[in-house]
Amino acid sequence: MTNNVQATMLANVAEIFDKHVPFHNLLGMDIKRYDIEGVEVVVNMKPELIGNIHQQILHGGVTATVLDVVGGLTAFSGLVASRDDWTLADLEKRIQTLGTIDLRIDYLRPGRGEVFSGTGTVIRAGNRVSVCRMELHNEQGDHIAFGTGTYMVG
Numbered sequence: 001m002t003n004n005v006q007a008t009m010l011a012n013v014a015e016i017f018d019k020h021v022p023f024h025n026l027l028g029m030d031i032k033r034y035d036i037e038g039v040e041v042v043v044n045m046k047p048e049l050i051g052n053i054h055q056q057i058l059h060g061g062v063t064a065t066v067l068d069v070v071g072g073l074t075a076f077s078g079l080v081a082s083r084d085d086w087t088l089a090d091l092e093k094r095i096q097t098l099g100t101i102d103l104r105i106d107y108l109r110p111g112r113g114e115v116f117s118g119t120g121t122v123i124r125a126g127n128r129v130s131v132c133r134m135e136l137h138n139e140q141g142d143h144i145a146f147g148t149g150t151y152m153v154g
């Protein structure tokens with residue numbers, strides 16, 4: 001598989017996750033970067049995302065959702081990078097089965113900030129199941145939460 005096929009597939013997946021998933025649109029998620037090297041998903045704080053009205057902090061469910069999306073995208077990019085002989089048709093079939101098996105979120109500090117950025121790394125890229133680690137930071141670099149996710153990739 002050429003790097004062009006990898007880039008095309010990841011661009012297609014980013015388009016779907018970024019523009020065509022209604023819940024992602026509701027939260028205001030924006031995929032800033034998505035390639036073989038990694039992913040960055042950003043959410044800007046808005047009143048609808050507040051989980052604690054007294055402290056004005058990000059809802060824990062938004063944190064978990066961003067980390068889950070980052071994990072799924074990271075797992076899929078790990079799958080794309082795992083072999084050189086994927087066809088576009090093979091990968092298009094695989095993206096349809098992408099799903100979360102298990103998700104653990106550790107909340108490290110209150111979600112204070114204006115812009116929250118999620119990134120991820122692959123711990124294990126398997127043919128059927130992948131495990132990833134995800135992190136959420138605010139615009140000041142404060143580490144808000146991290147997660148570990150197990151994802152079905154085929």
